[in-house]
Amino acid sequence: MTTVSPRPTSDLLTVETVPADGAVRVVCAGEVDCSTAPALRRALDDAFAGAPRAVVVDLEAVTFLDSAGLSVLAVAHRTADQAGSPMRVLVGTRAVSRALQVTGLWDLLGVELVVPGAGAA
Amino acid sequence: MADSSSALAQDGRRAERLELRVPTTPTQLPAVRAMAGDLAIRMDYDLDSVEDLRLAVDEACATLSAIALGDAPLTVVFETTRAGLHIDAWVPTAEGTDVPRDGFGWAVLQTLADNVDGHRATQATVPGGDGSGAAVAVISMDKYLPGQRPGELVGRAGSGMGSDLSVAP
Numbered sequence: 001m002t003t004v005s006p007r008p009t010s011d012l013l014t015v016e017t018v019p020a021d022g023a024v025r026v027v028c029a030g031e032v033d034c035s036t037a038p039a040l041r042r043a044l045d046d047a048f049a050g051a052p053r054a055v056v057v058d059l060e061a062v063t064f065l066d067s068a069g070l071s072v073l074a075v076a077h078r079t080a081d082q083a084g085s086p087m088r089v090l091v092g093t094r095a096v097s098r099a100l101q102v103t104g105l106w107d108l109l110g111v112e113l114v115v116p117g118a119g120a121a
Numbered sequence: 122m123a124d125s126s127s128a129l130a131q132d133g134r135r136a137e138r139l140e141l142r143v144p145t146t147p148t149q150l151p152a153v154r155a156m157a158g159d160l161a162i163r164m165d166y167d168l169d170s171v172e173d174l175r176l177a178v179d180e181a182c183a184t185l186s187a188i189a190l191g192d193a194p195l196t197v198v199f200e201t202t203r204a205g206l207h208i209d210a211w212v213p214t215a216e217g218t219d220v221p222r223d224g225f226g227w228a229v230l231q232t233l234a235d236n237v238d239g240h241r242a243t244q245a246t247v248p249g250g251d252g253s254g255a256a257v258a259v260i261s262m263d264k265y266l267p268g269q270r271p272g273e274l275v276g277r278a279g280s281g282m283g284s285d286l287s288v289a290p
Contacts, residue, residue, distance in 0.1 A: 034150070067226040067228075
């Protein structure tokens, strides 16, 4: 499996793009806020640009998500619809699930809660 | 006063005050929200409310950082009371700068806090200000502890914690 990190990301957030079987998995770890959301946006833009079979946004190791990151996910959801590439969002922390729930994005994005220790979905 | 609209700030229950002053660079926001989360955990907030507070403080600080004058610092004052947390965050601004209240971040903030208000003020009217008439923008918010919403308040904060904590430089 090849890991491609086309652009450097800050220490606060790491974003790795992992192509696999025609789909793309964008694996994030750290905190998504106004300073790091642009890195997530670039990674998702790049992911959809390749017309993948699907895009999986793995936020399992993300411990903070604010409005800047929520906006990126909402835009990516629209991009996914237009591009015909289904997007899955995987969440593993209360901070991220709470932010998605209070803003109503949980239902819109069809977020999947990953049970800790259950392995990759 | 910056917090005159706050029932929580007026109820005389101020038990502990903590002031944080940081540069308005985005890399400082993690420290501010970590402080908010730590305070909330040490109080009796449920786990969802702890996350709400981290997020609310982040949204307020990010909003203010975007309108701060030059490299002026961001000041965040946490007041813990028996009823909950009252938070005032402010930055010096150019004269006439309003707190933007039309974005997604503000909508999120309103969802998370029990009371939230953003307005112009001066250094003389904000906690930790220099007393001058220079312009600042303030965001004030309250987050009540479970069972401590207005109307449910009983008794007084009888604690003797009068000493202020400050980690401002």
